[in-house]
Amino acid sequence: MSLPDRKGSVRKRGLRRIRGGRSDLIVAAGYLALAVTVLSGQWRNTQSGYLIKSGQDQTMWEWFFAVTAHSVADLENPLGTDLQNFPAGVNMMANTAMFGVGVPLTPITLLFGPTVTFVLVLTLGSSGTAFAWYWLFSRELVDSRLAAAIGGVFCGFAPAMISHANAHPNFVALMLLPIIAGLLIRMARRATIVVDAGDGKPRRRIRDAVVLGLLVAMQIALGEEPLLIFALAFGLFAVVYYLHAPRTGVRVLRALVPTVALAAVVTVMLTEIPLWWQFFGPQSYRSIDHGPMGNDLKAIVQFPSESLGGMFAPGQYVAINETEQNAYFGWPLLLLLSVTAAMLWRARVVRAAAAVIAVFGVLSLGAVAMLGKQSTGIELPWHWAEQVPLLNTVLETRLTMAAIPAIAVILALATDRAVASWQRSAGDWKPLAWFAALALALLPLVPTVLPVTTRTPTPEFFTDGTVRDYVSGGSVVMVPPPRPADAQALRWQADANFDFPLAGGYFVGPTGTTKKGIYGPETRPTTALLVQAQDTGTVPAIDADARAQALDDLRFWLADVVVLPSTKNTDVLRTTMTQLLGAAPTRVDDVWLWDVRTLR
Numbered sequence: 001m002s003l004p005d006r007k008g009s010v011r012k013r014g015l016r017r018i019r020g021g022r023s024d025l026i027v028a029a030g031y032l033a034l035a036v037t038v039l040s041g042q043w044r045n046t047q048s049g050y051l052i053k054s055g056q057d058q059t060m061w062e063w064f065f066a067v068t069a070h071s072v073a074d075l076e077n078p079l080g081t082d083l084q085n086f087p088a089g090v091n092m093m094a095n096t097a098m099f100g101v102g103v104p105l106t107p108i109t110l111l112f113g114p115t116v117t118f119v120l121v122l123t124l125g126s127s128g129t130a131f132a133w134y135w136l137f138s139r140e141l142v143d144s145r146l147a148a149a150i151g152g153v154f155c156g157f158a159p160a161m162i163s164h165a166n167a168h169p170n171f172v173a174l175m176l177l178p179i180i181a182g183l184l185i186r187m188a189r190r191a192t193i194v195v196d197a198g199d200g201k202p203r204r205r206i207r208d209a210v211v212l213g214l215l216v217a218m219q220i221a222l223g224e225e226p227l228l229i230f231a232l233a234f235g236l237f238a239v240v241y242y243l244h245a246p247r248t249g250v251r252v253l254r255a256l257v258p259t260v261a262l263a264a265v266v267t268v269m270l271t272e273i274p275l276w277w278q279f280f281g282p283q284s285y286r287s288i289d290h291g292p293m294g295n296d297l298k299a300i301v302q303f304p305s306e307s308l309g310g311m312f313a314p315g316q317y318v319a320i321n322e323t324e325q326n327a328y329f330g331w332p333l334l335l336l337l338s339v340t341a342a343m344l345w346r347a348r349v350v351r352a353a354a355a356v357i358a359v360f361g362v363l364s365l366g367a368v369a370m371l372g373k374q375s376t377g378i379e380l381p382w383h384w385a386e387q388v389p390l391l392n393t394v395l396e397t398r399l400t401m402a403a404i405p406a407i408a409v410i411l412a413l414a415t416d417r418a419v420a421s422w423q424r425s426a427g428d429w430k431p432l433a434w435f436a437a438l439a440l441a442l443l444p445l446v447p448t449v450l451p452v453t454t455r456t457p458t459p460e461f462f463t464d465g466t467v468r469d470y471v472s473g474g475s476v477v478m479v480p481p482p483r484p485a486d487a488q489a490l491r492w493q494a495d496a497n498f499d500f501p502l503a504g505g506y507f508v509g510p511t512g513t514t515k516k517g518i519y520g521p522e523t524r525p526t527t528a529l530l531v532q533a534q535d536t537g538t539v540p541a542i543d544a545d546a547r548a549q550a551l552d553d554l555r556f557w558l559a560d561v562v563v564l565p566s567t568k569n570t571d572v573l574r575t576t577m578t579q580l581l582g583a584a585p586t587r588v589d590d591v592w593l594w595d596v597r598t599l600r
Contacts, residue, residue, distance in 0.1 A: 023145045024138075028131050030149075031156060034447075035127040038157070038165065041452035042119045049115070050455040053306075053322035056487040057167035060506045062114035063487075064095070066494040068102035069109035069117075078103070079277045083498055084482070084490060084505030085521050086475040087558050093278035094285060094517075095507050096170050100221030114494060122165050125173030130156020132175040133405060136182045141349070141409065142416035150438070151405075151412030158404045159304035162447040163325035166306075170223035171401070177230045178405070180215050183208065184234070184256070191255030192248055205259045212259070213266025220271050225394060226401070233356050233402035240352040285510040288517030293320055293395045294366015294382065295327045296373060304328035309444025318373055326400045327364065329407070333441040337407060340414045350413060353406040360402040367396075411438065456488060459565045461589040462496040467561075471500045472597055474560035479573050480530035481557075482506060484520040492565075503557035526553040526580070533576045537569045542579040550580040554596055564592040 042049050051058050063084070071078035078099065082089035092099075101121050102109075109117045134152025142148050155161075155178075164171040187208055219227045242249025268275075278284060296318035303309025304325045305317075319325045337357070344350040367383035369376040386392050415438065418431040461467055467476065481504030482489040493502055504521055511518045526549060533540055540546075554562070564573055564585065574592055578584055585592040 024135070027134055027145070027149045027152065028127070031127040031130040031134075031153065032123070034153070034157060035123045035130075038126070038162065038447050038450055039119055039123055041449055042115075043123075045452060045454070046113065046115045046119065048454050048457070049452045051166050052451050052453040054167035055321065055323065056484060056506055057323060058118065059487045059491050061167065061169060062118050063490040063494055063506075064092070064097045065102050065105070065109050065117045065121075066114040067498065068092070068097060068099065069106040069114075070498050072103055072106045073110060079274060080282055082501055083493065084502045085283075085507060085509060086501035086503055088509070088521075089283055090505065090507045090509060091278065091281055091283035091285075093274050093281070094283070094509075096223060096225075098170055098173075098222055099274075100218055101169070101173065118169065121169040122172055125169055125175070126156050126161055126165055128156075128175040129161070129173065129178075132178040133408060136178040137408070137412050140182060140185055142412050144416045144419040146419060147412045147415035150415050151408035154408040154411060154442070155405050157447055158407075159307065159328040159330075159445060160326040160398075160401050160404060162306050162450075163304060163319075163323055163328075166450055167323040171226055171398070173222055174226055174230075176215055176219045176222065177226065180212065180219070180230070181234060183212055183215065187256055187259060188238075188252045191252045206262070209259045209262035210266055212263035213270065216263065216267045217270040220267070220275075225398070228390060228394065229360075229399060229402050233360060233406070236359060237352045237356050237406070240355040241348055243351075244348055283509050284515070285508065285517035286515045287392055288508060290395055292366055292368070293324075293397050294368075294370065294380075295364045295397050295400060296370045297365065298372055299325070299327040300329065300361070301331040301334060302328055303330045303444050304447075306448050306450060307444060308446045308448065311448060313444070316372055318370075320395075320397055324395070324397055326397045327361075329403075330441070330444050332444060333407075336437055336441040337410060340410055344410070344413060344417075347413065350410055353409040356406040357403040360399045364396055364398070364400040414438075455491070458492045458495040459590050461563070461565070461591040461593075462492045464589065465496070465499065466589055467496060467563075468499050470561040470593065470595055470597075472560055474501075474558040474597065474600060475503045476500045477503045477554065477557055477559045477562045477596075479562060479564040479567075479577055480504075480534060481524075481527050483523075483527070483531075485531075500560075503559065524553045524556065525549045529580075530573060530576060533572050534567070534569050537572055539572055539575050539579070542576070547580055547582065551599060554599055558600060560595075560597050560600075562594040562596055566590065 036043060042051055067081055067083055068078050070076075071081065078097075079093050080089055080091055084090055098121070102117075105117050105120070108120065130152045132152075133155035134148045137151045138145055138148035141151075161172060190204075216227070239249075242252065298316055298318045302315035302318070303313060305314065305319075305322065309330055310328075319328075341350055341354045362380060363382050363385060365380050365382065367380060367386065369378040369380055382396050386396070414434060418434040421428050422431040470476075476493075478489045480486075482502060483504055484506045487506035489502060489504075490506060493500065504527065506520055508517050508519055509521065510516065511522050525546075529540055529546065562577060562581070564570065564577065567573070570592075574585060577594065581594055581596070583594060585594050
């Protein structure tokens with residue numbers, strides 16, 4: 001009898017680890033290179049470049065990162081600020097400020113500016129999300145690293161992820177979600193194994209609870225809406241997965257409930273102050289009415305605008321906006337998914353993934369089905385689901401994002417089987433057919449470089465510090481004040497190192513006594529008048545009531561100075577403001593201004 005070659009066995013395991021680690025590094029580098037390529041336009045110009053399809057959202061996010069760094073550097077409370085929407089201020093916790101990256105990246109923001117932080121979060125967010133899903137797939141789902149890499153790349157660079165990469169880092173930096181999923185999967189697996197009573201189970205459960213609670217708390221600091229969507233999707237996945245073995249499912253549930261409950265306690269302990277501030281603190285709000293935000297039926301089968309398919313075969317524009325193309329999987333991928341799911345239907349992972357795709361796909365269509373921006377009159381489940389608290393704060397179009405990892409699961413499983421078949425028989429035609437079909441389905445979705453424009457330079461009045469001479473504890477009122485449609489003054493304020501607060505702004509805050517959330521401040525009459533003058537290019541009729549209202553609004557804003565930079569219809573705005581105040585402005589540096597401190 002010969003003894004087993006233990007040294008040889010150890011050597012083989014070591015070689016497998018080295019090869020696996022090398023594969024992981026190659027995959028991570030590939031994801032990072034792809035993310036840098038997609039955002040290369042912004043990386044080439046972090047001084048004045050601006051993702052053109054972000055609307056005003058990039059300005060808002062850069063302001064969030066900049067004001068967070070300012071608060072941390074000055075040892076101020078970052079959960080709230082009165083630097084915009086003065087004097088009421090803004091509840092930062094209720095505005096997805098992403099403290100989970102804004103606080104640790106404070107040195108980057110202070111040294112290189114908020115644009116660098118913004119594009120860095122987007123780059124590491126998309127590549128990190130892809131790699132985190134790859135890691136989960138390669139350790140829990142498939143044997144082939146290639147199959148896991150394909151699943152990962154879809155999770156990190158799906159159409160919705162690229163669309164949000166224009167403006168929404170909270171929906172791009174989702175790398176904690178697969179880590180949470182992996183932990184829950186391991187906990188569930190252990191629950192199905194019968195072990196001895198003295199195996200240290202209580203200690204392990206406490207450790208799992210602490211880790212899970214910490215991960216959830218960290219995700220809350222990155223984005224609560226993605227966490228809610230993930231939790232709902234993962235719950236549905238688990239229910240369908242255990243349908244064929246309900247007793248096992250109940251056993252897993254009983255084993256997990258105490259651990260998850262303890263994890264919830266840990267999460268609350270870590271987040272109770274920020275969450276109290278979000279829901280009950282200054283400028284908190286109870287709900288927000290987004291209006292109809294469902295996906296158009298055509299959006300499911302069309303190609304996204306920032307893709308090869310969108311470049312060569314664009315369809316009717318039915319997106320809510322450029323940053324919310326949350327479906328757009330394209331008909332080739334949907335066809336491939338349908339056939340693949342049918343062929344692999346016996347695998348309960350596939351059935352669970354298909355359920356997530358179907359349920360969240362339907363929910364994402366909104367309360368009434370739309371086809372080509374025309375109502376079909378068909379009421380859908382979201383009509384009732386949107387009445388549920390918390391769900392009513394979600395943009396239903398984003399529910400499609402729950403389908404992204406579910407689609408990736410099916411693609412990874414099918415690829416894994418194709419690779420295994422090819423390894424058994426190199427002459428088998430079926431793997432070649434799979435990879436050809438996969439290429440045809442994914443090629444139209446390959447992202448293109450996100451377009452960038454050059455933003456308007458910050459007026460010297462702000463950058464050279466002159467503004468400080470005109471501020472004495474009150475606000476700067478821009479003509480017209482910043483609002484969701486034009487928030488560039490927020491960037492000017494950040495470039496001036498927050499030397500002054502702004503009236504108006506771009507944020508979500510309460511309105512009236514109902515505390516219902518709205519975007520931006522409630523519109524003051526003077527703001528509406530100035531926006532009208534700018535949009536029409538005509539000086540409106542100014543009477544005594546309008547002048548009195550302007551004085552009331554300036555006192556409401558605790559205004560120190562009214563500033564008019566070079567903008568659209570500058571002359572019309574200057575004439576309008578002069579008539580409202582009954583005084584001509586003064587030219588200082590490159591702006592017109594009215595010193596109104598005596599009016600307070």
